[in-house]
Amino acid sequence: MTKKTISRDEALHNLRKYIGHDLGLYAEKYNITIEKDGKINKGWKGQVLEQLAGLDNNNIRAPDGGDFELKSVVHTRKGDKWDPKETMAITMIDEASLAKEDDFYKTHLWSKLEKLICCATSFEGSGAKTSKLLSVTSFEFLDGDETIKEIKKDYEDIRKKSIKDGFHSLSGKDGTWIQPRTKGQGGVNPRTGQPNPKTRAFYARKDLVRKLFEPNAKAKSSLHKVSGAQIGIPLTDDE
Numbered sequence: 173m174t175k176k177t178i179s180r181d182e183a184l185h186n187l188r189k190y191i192g193h194d195l196g197l198y199a200e201k202y203n204i205t206i207e208k209d210g211k212i213n214k215g216w217k218g219q220v221l222e223q224l225a226g227l228d229n230n231n232i233r234a235p236d237g238g239d240f241e242l243k244s245v246v247h248t249r250k251g252d253k254w255d256p257k258e259t260m261a262i263t264m265i266d267e268a269s270l271a272k273e274d275d276f277y278k279t280h281l282w283s284k285l286e287k288l289i290c291c292a293t294s295f296e297g298s299g300a301k302t303s304k305l306l307s308v309t310s311f312e313f314l315d316g317d318e319t320i321k322e323i324k325k326d327y328e329d330i331r332k333k334s335i336k337d338g339f340h341s342l343s344g345k346d347g348t349w350i351q352p353r354t355k356g357q358g359g360v361n362p363r364t365g366q367p368n369p370k371t372r373a374f375y376a377r378k379d380l381v382r383k384l385f386e387p388n389a390k391a392k393s394s395l396h397k398v399s400g401a402q403i404g405i406p407l408t409d410d411e
Contacts, residue, residue: 180240183225187308195220196302206301244291256381257295262374267339276324285311307385323349349380
């Protein structure tokens with residue numbers, strides 16, 4: 173049987189139909205394990221979102237050019253609004269590629285950003301087996317925004333620092349919208365006594381996550397609002 177190809181636009185359309193829904197209910201429907209032996213499966217929401225996007229066993233992502241990557245970011249209630257609980261990992265940083273890729277729009281980072289589908293989910297407490305899909309957006313909503321130019325400058329500044337002061341000099345303090353944080357356990361390998369390699373990844377700071385889900389003229393025409401759960405929109409009484 174030929175598998176159906178799913179484009180980013182189709183995935184966005186599919187996901188938006190579930191805004192306001194409890195993802196936990198769909199985990200049960202698709203036989204996705206949330207908890208086993210007292211431990212929470214940290215990836216359960218991502219697995220549910222892939223199913224809701226249309227990526228079941230009979231569907232595949234479209235080839236390069238129409239491909240997409242799903243990311244979800246947990247949001248907590250702050251007063252009458254939803255706010256990101258965490259930063260968002262974008263992609264790993266390779267020292268050699270960072271030195272080589274001097275054109276931002278031809279970098280691995282940009283190729284990841286322009287294909288992103290970002291989903292905001294609600295934080296219902298540690299170990300919770302429920303989470304509401306609050307909003308769905310993509311990086312295209314920042315097209316023409318000064319933010320893109322500032323992200324480009326972040327990348328260029330981080331690249332220059334890596335070349336001048338060494339890859340090890342990069343830290344989470346670098347960048348206004350994106351940051352080159354360490355990723356991985358680090359420390360010392362108890363078996364060999366040798367330091368574990370420190371890897372780094374580009375992360376979207378919370379302000380960039382807020383910006384992505386921020387209602388704007390372009391996004392209002394295509395994003396659904398469900399009982400005030402849109403990011404930055406006050407919660408209603410039934411929330």
